[in-house]
Amino acid sequence: MQGFRALPSVDQVLTAPEGLALVAEYGRLAVVTAIRARLEIAREKIRGGADGAALAAGLPREVAEDLAIAARSGLRPVLNLTGTMLHTNLGRAILAGEAVRAATVAMANPLALEFDLAGGGRGQRDDHLRGLLRELTAAEDATIVNNNAAAVLIALNTLAEGREAIVSRGELIEIGGAFRMPDIMARAGAKLVEIGTTNRTHPRDYENAIGSETGVILKVHTSNYRIEGFTAEVPAPQLAAIARKAGVPLLNDLGSGSLVDLSAFGLRREPTVEEAVAEGADLVTFSGDKLLGGPQAGFIVGRKDLIAAINRNPLKRAVRLDKIRIAALEATLKLYRDPDRLAERLPTLRFLARPEAEIAAQAARLAPAVDTLLAPHGFSAAACPCKSQVGSGALPVDTIPSAGLRLAGTGGDAPDRLSARLRALSVPVIGHIRDGALVLDLRCLDRDDALLEALAAL
Numbered sequence: 001m002q003g004f005r006a007l008p009s010v011d012q013v014l015t016a017p018e019g020l021a022l023v024a025e026y027g028r029l030a031v032v033t034a035i036r037a038r039l040e041i042a043r044e045k046i047r048g049g050a051d052g053a054a055l056a057a058g059l060p061r062e063v064a065e066d067l068a069i070a071a072r073s074g075l076r077p078v079l080n081l082t083g084t085m086l087h088t089n090l091g092r093a094i095l096a097g098e099a100v101r102a103a104t105v106a107m108a109n110p111l112a113l114e115f116d117l118a119g120g121g122r123g124q125r126d127d128h129l130r131g132l133l134r135e136l137t138a139a140e141d142a143t144i145v146n147n148n149a150a151a152v153l154i155a156l157n158t159l160a161e162g163r164e165a166i167v168s169r170g171e172l173i174e175i176g177g178a179f180r181m182p183d184i185m186a187r188a189g190a191k192l193v194e195i196g197t198t199n200r201t202h203p204r205d206y207e208n209a210i211g212s213e214t215g216v217i218l219k220v221h222t223s224n225y226r227i228e229g230f231t232a233e234v235p236a237p238q239l240a241a242i243a244r245k246a247g248v249p250l251l252n253d254l255g256s257g258s259l260v261d262l263s264a265f266g267l268r269r270e271p272t273v274e275e276a277v278a279e280g281a282d283l284v285t286f287s288g289d290k291l292l293g294g295p296q297a298g299f300i301v302g303r304k305d306l307i308a309a310i311n312r313n314p315l316k317r318a319v320r321l322d323k324i325r326i327a328a329l330e331a332t333l334k335l336y337r338d339p340d341r342l343a344e345r346l347p348t349l350r351f352l353a354r355p356e357a358e359i360a361a362q363a364a365r366l367a368p369a370v371d372t373l374l375a376p377h378g379f380s381a382a383a384c385p386c387k388s389q390v391g392s393g394a395l396p397v398d399t400i401p402s403a404g405l406r407l408a409g410t411g412g413d414a415p416d417r418l419s420a421r422l423r424a425l426s427v428p429v430i431g432h433i434r435d436g437a438l439v440l441d442l443r444c445l446d447r448d449d450a451l452l453e454a455l456a457a458l
């Protein structure tokens, strides 16, 4: 019983100086709850024979730690050193400063979202982006929804509900999770008409499939895989001609889509959105947070009458964007008006544009310091070459030469053990395991200090 009497009361902990400081930081209710929980654990330990006085002495510190952990958000920033620049599980693109500021203003203020300041009447939320999208893609019109999955869903539903949607067997892709083209078509109410084979689809396959029930021809960018060898697909301009002749709209889902030619960054030449529009697609869909470098969003650009039909679809309200993202998108798209400075201002392109030699120099600079930080824990660090990829399904087989740190230790489970410890840091460091070591690709590391500070907490 002596043990229990050594424990303080809730009130004693609460009114001690440490307790008052915790109340000021976290609020009374949270602190009382944390003290009660710790006292309960202490009583349990005393029943098991532990020393009450020692438990009482450690209690304020434990309560403070519990509160700090509870306050720490699961959404806290991490260092993405995975080598995948647009990592879907790490939130894809990080925004340009201009976009962050615009979003912050939108969050904290009422704004003319659907309000025509000139006339005082009702406005359209998409109007803030329509002009910019038309300018940047040379499309007749544009509409914006929650993400590209929603863009494909609402476009298919508008064009082909209760009718047929023709698509090549080579393009019936799964993007990941539950996003599979055939399932999206079914949910859109369209009847899937598969044509061609996995590796080859010809113009006559499309021509033979078109009939009175056809609502749309869908072309899907096979963004996350590539078929090589004996292959044939119908080039977009030719497919557009077939669609036009039959009077059927052609929807081209570009997936990532880019507003600039990425071959300048050493990536494979892919049609830009503007080129996809020029090739004759009636509608083109693409993502806001992949290579475009903005917040999550889905864009649909193309024929005015079809965009108007999409905007009349009741689904539009269910997949519309909020003011915060509209503000961030407007600021992001405006950066594209100045292509010369784009790679400086847009983080996605800045990371993509970093020369291998610059990253290798960073790796050489950081290796000794990181090695020193890891040595007491039984791990070593050395600079190494590695390969980055874009991620989010964009350009799956293309890699970009990069450099990083190879972190090694003894024992087959060393990379997993180290990986778990780096994930547990207050700024988690996320790498990827390759050839028995944990590799940190430095392409997306803006500041050396950020890594050193994070690892110092080991």
Ligand SMILES: *Cc1c(COP(=O)(O)O)cnc(C)c1O
Pocket (backbone or CB within 6 Å): 147, 148, 149, 150, 152, 175, 220, 221, 222, 223, 224, 253, 254, 255, 256, 286, 287, 288, 289, 297, 298, 392, 393, 394
């Ligand atoms: C990524 C992708 C999608 C889905 O886009 P989200 O913006 O993630 O919703 C759809 N189609 C293709 C071809 C894609 O690459």
